[in-house]
Amino acid sequence: MARTISYREAINEALAQEMERDPRVIVMGEDNAGGAGSPGEDDAWGGVLGVTKGLYHRFPGRVLDTPISESAFIGAAIGAATRGMRPVAELMFIDFMGVCFDQIFNQAAKFRYMFGGRAITPVTVRTMYGAGLRAAAQHSQSLYPIFTHIPGLKVVLPSSPYEAKGLMIQSIRDDDPVIFCEHKMLYDTVGEVPEESYAIPFGEAGIVREGGDVTVVAFGRMVGMAEQAAGQLAGDGIECEVIDPRTTSPLDTETILESVESTGRLVVVDEATPRCNMATDVCALVAQEAFGALRAPVQMVTAPHAPVPFSDALEDLYIPDPQRIANAVKSVAGWKR
Amino acid sequence: MSEIDEITLLDAYRMMRTIRAFEERVHEEFATGEIPGFVHLYAGEEASATGVCMHLDARDTIASTHRGHGHCIAKGVDVKAMMAEIYGRGTGSCRGKGGSMHIADLTKGMLGANGIVGGGPPLICGTALAAKHEGAGGVGVAFFGDGASNQGTTLESLNLASVWNLPAVFVAENNGYAEATSSSWSVACDNIADRAAAFGMPGVIVDGFDFFAVHEAAGEAISRARRGGGPTLIEVKLTRYFGHFEGDQQTYRAGEVAHARENLDCLLRFRTRVTERDLLTDKQLDAVDVEVDALIDAAVAEAKRAPRPAPGDLATDVYVTY
Ligand SMILES: Cc1ncc(C[n+]2csc(CCOP(=O)(O)OP(=O)(O)O)c2C)c(N)n1
Ligand SMILES: [Mg+2]
Numbered sequence: 293m294a295r296t297i298s299y300r301e302a303i304n305e306a307l308a309q310e311m312e313r314d315p316r317v318i319v320m321g322e323d324n325a326g327g328a329g330s331p332g333e334d335d336a337w338g339g340v341l342g343v344t345k346g347l348y349h350r351f352p353g354r355v356l357d358t359p360i361s362e363s364a365f366i367g368a369a370i371g372a373a374t375r376g377m378r379p380v381a382e383l384m385f386i387d388f389m390g391v392c393f394d395q396i397f398n399q400a401a402k403f404r405y406m407f408g409g410r411a412i413t414p415v416t417v418r419t420m421y422g423a424g425l426r427a428a429a430q431h432s433q434s435l436y437p438i439f440t441h442i443p444g445l446k447v448v449l450p451s452s453p454y455e456a457k458g459l460m461i462q463s464i465r466d467d468d469p470v471i472f473c474e475h476k477m478l479y480d481t482v483g484e485v486p487e488e489s490y491a492i493p494f495g496e497a498g499i500v501r502e503g504g505d506v507t508v509v510a511f512g513r514m515v516g517m518a519e520q521a522a523g524q525l526a527g528d529g530i531e532c533e534v535i536d537p538r539t540t541s542p543l544d545t546e547t548i549l550e551s552v553e554s555t556g557r558l559v560v561v562d563e564a565t566p567r568c569n570m571a572t573d574v575c576a577l578v579a580q581e582a583f584g585a586l587r588a589p590v591q592m593v594t595a596p597h598a599p600v601p602f603s604d605a606l607e608d609l610y611i612p613d614p615q616r617i618a619n620a621v622k623s624v625a626g627w628k629r
Numbered sequence: 630m631s632e633i634d635e636i637t638l639l640d641a642y643r644m645m646r647t648i649r650a651f652e653e654r655v656h657e658e659f660a661t662g663e664i665p666g667f668v669h670l671y672a673g674e675e676a677s678a679t680g681v682c683m684h685l686d687a688r689d690t691i692a693s694t695h696r697g698h699g700h701c702i703a704k705g706v707d708v709k710a711m712m713a714e715i716y717g718r719g720t721g722s723c724r725g726k727g728g729s730m731h732i733a734d735l736t737k738g739m740l741g742a743n744g745i746v747g748g749g750p751p752l753i754c755g756t757a758l759a760a761k762h763e764g765a766g767g768v769g770v771a772f773f774g775d776g777a778s779n780q781g782t783t784l785e786s787l788n789l790a791s792v793w794n795l796p797a798v799f800v801a802e803n804n805g806y807a808e809a810t811s812s813s814w815s816v817a818c819d820n821i822a823d824r825a826a827a828f829g830m831p832g833v834i835v836d837g838f839d840f841f842a843v844h845e846a847a848g849e850a851i852s853r854a855r856r857g858g859g860p861t862l863i864e865v866k867l868t869r870y871f872g873h874f875e876g877d878q879q880t881y882r883a884g885e886v887a888h889a890r891e892n893l894d895c896l897l898r899f900r901t902r903v904t905e906r907d908l909l910t911d912k913q914l915d916a917v918d919v920e921v922d923a924l925i926d927a928a929v930a931e932a933k934r935a936p937r938p939a940p941g942d943l944a945t946d947v948y949v950t951y
Contacts, residue, residue: 322808327881329814336809336881346925359779359815360746360807388745391782426666428718428728430744598944603717604665605937 300479306460309489311351315448320356321382328357340384357367367395378464386421386435400469401444416470419531420456422513423600423611424477432600434564439512440540446470447541451515453483458492467546475513495542503531506621510561511570518561519619530625540570547583556587557624562619566594588627591620643832643917644811645675648699650925659875664709673870675803676895679704680843687766688767690738692749697742700772701732703738712928718935723939747780754786757795766855768796776807778821785830795856799862809881819939822864830860839865841846
C-alpha cells in the first residue's frame with residue numbers, strides 16, 4: 293500500500309524537499325521555529341500548528357523566526373524574491389492579511405506588470421484559513437476570494453495531503469507570487485502521498501468523482517464535504533461530478549465548462565461569504581459561457597453574509613456541510629420549469 | 630502608597646484576586662474540554678490591568694489584546710457575562726458571538742479583547758481623540774504585549790498620539806514572550822520603553838509584579854493625559870503563569886514561572902505589604918478571597934447552564950440597518 297501522511301506532514305515534506313533541492317528556498321514566519329532568545333527548546337513550536345517543525349535543525353540558517361511585524365517580513369520575503377531567493381513566508385492566519393496587504397497586492401502582485409515584464413517575484417505566502425476551530429471572527433475567515441481578485445497573484449487551495457505536497461512544490465518553483473491557503477481543519481487529514489518530489493501544475497482541476505447528473509465545483513475543505521454529499525446522493529440515484537479546481541487563480545475554466553456541458557446542472561460550494569466569492573465567480577463563468585447547456589438554475593452553497601461566530605452552536609450552522617450540499621444538488625436535479 | 634485609602638486597597642485586591650481566580654478556573658475548565666477555541670490567560674499579570682484601571686472611570690476607554698480577560702475585569706465588565714461568553718453562550722457579553730478573544734463591553738469603556746496583535750493602539754488614538762474632543766478629561770489606554778510592540782500599527786500609533794498630543798497611555802505588558810519568542814530577541818532595543826524617546830513622549834519602566842509601582846506610574850501618566858500633557862509609554866515587566874494559549878507545552882521556557890509564583894507574585898506581595906504596614910488585615914483579605922471564589926463558582930455554574938445562541942442569531946448584528 294502506498295504511504296499515507298497528514299496534510300500537515302505533506303506541506304512539511306514539500307518544504308523540506310524543496311529546501312534540499314534549492315538553496316535559495318528559505319522559510320520565515322512567527323515561531324516557524326519558535327524559542328528564539330528563550331532559555332528552553334529551540335524549534336519549540338515549528339509554527340503555531342506545527343507545520344514547519346523540524347526544518348530549523350535540518351536547514352540551519354534557513355528558517356527565520358520573525359517579530360510580529362507582518363508588513364516588514366512579508367515585504368522582506370517579497371523583496372528577497374525579487375533578488376532571486378525563493379522565500380516561503382508564513383502569514384499565520386489569513387485574517388492577518390489586513391496588517392500587510394499593501395506589500396502583497398500593491399507590491400508583489402504588480403511588479404511584473406508595472407515593470408513591463410522585467411521582474412519576477414517568486415515568493416510563496418503560506419496562510420491558514422477557514423472556520424471550524426471555534427477561533428471566532430478574526431481567526432476563521434475564508435478570504436481567498438480577495439486574493440483571487442488581484443491580478444498578478446496566484447491562489448492555491450489544496451484539499452488533500454496529496455495536493456498539499458504537489459501544489460506547495462509548484463508554488464515554490466513558480467515564478468509568480470503565490471498565496472498558498474491551508475485549511476486549518478485539514479491538517480490532520482491523512483491521505484496517500486508519494487515520497488518522491490512532484491509538482492501539481494496550477495490551473496488544472498482534479499475531477500475527484502465522475503458523474504453525469506450534476507456538476508459540483510467545490511473549493512478547499514469543501515471538496516471533502518462535496519464528496520460526502522455525492523456519496524449520499526448516489527444512494528438516491530443522483531450522480532455528481534465533483535470538481536476540485538485546486539487553484540482559484542488561475543482557474544481551470546475548461547474542466548468546469550466541459551462538465552456543465554454534459555450535466556447541465558451546477559452547484560458551487562465555497563466556504564467564503566457569499567458576495568463576490570468563488571461561487572459567484574464560477575456561476576458567472578457558466579452563465580456566460582455555457583448558458584445554453586444549463587437545464588436548471590445554478591445553486592451556490594456558501595457561508596452566510598456574516599462574520600464567523602464563536603459559539604459552536606452558530607459556527608456549525610455557518611459552515612457549509614454535506615447536508616446543505618445534498619439539498620442544493622437535489623434541488624437542481626429535480627428542478628422543473 | 631500611604632495615600633491609597635483602605636477601600637481603594639480592598640478594591641484593588643478584589644480586582645486582582647478576581648482576575649486570578651477567573652483565570653485559574655478557566656484553566657481548569659479548559660482542561661475538561663468544555664471551553665471551545667483559543668484561550669489566552671492573564672494569570673500573573675494582574676497588577677498591570679489593576680494598577681492602571683484603578684485610575685479610570687466612565688470617561689475612559691481601554692483596548693485590550695487576545696489576553697484580555699484581566700483588562701475586561703479591571704474595567705468592570707460583568708464577570709458572569711464574561712464566563713458565559715467564553716463558553717459560547719447566548720447570555721455572554723457578546724451573546725456568544727465573540728468568545729474569549731473578543732470580549733467587550735462598550736458601556737464600560739472596554740473596546741474589546743482583540744484577535745489581531747497590534748489592533749488596539751490605533752483604536753485608542755481614536756478614543757483619545759474623541760475624549761479630547763469631548764473635553765471632559767477622558768483618556769484612552771491601549772494595553773499590548775511585547776510582541777505587539779513590534780507591530781507597525783503600534784509604532785504608528787505612538788507617533789500619531791504624540792503628533793496630535795492625545796490623552797492616551799500606551800501600556801506595553803512585557804511578559805517576556807510573544808508565543809514562543811523571547812522579547813529579549815524580538816525587541817531590538819533593551820527596553821520597549823526606550824522607544825518612547827523616538828516618539829517624543831515619556832517612557833517609564835515598571836515592575837509589573839508590584840501593584841503599587843504600576844499604580845503610581847499609571848496615575849502619573851493618566852493625570853498628565855487628562856491635563857492635556859500628552860501620551861506616555863509605560864512598559865510593565867511581568868510574567869504570564871500559563872502557556873501562550875491553553876495547550877501550549879511551553880518547552881521554550883525554563884523555571885521562570887515557578888520562580889515568579891513563589892517570589893514575585895503580585896497577590897502575595899500585595900498581601901505582605903498591606904498587612905505588614907497595617908493597612909489591611911489578613912482577615913479582610915481572606916474575606917475577599919471567599920467572596921471572589923463564590924462569584925467565580927457561580928459564574929461557571931451559570932455559564933454551563935446558560936442556553937447557546939439560537940440558530941436565528943447566525944446572521945444578525947452584522948449591520949445596524951441593511
Ligand atoms: C497580526 C497578528 N499577527 C500574529 C498573531 C498571532 N499571535 C497571537 S498572540 C501572539 C503573540 C503576542 O505576543 P505579545 O504581544 O507579547 O502578547 P502576549 O501573548 O505575550 O500577551 C501572536 C503572534 C495575531 N493574532 N495577529
Ligand atoms: Mg508577550
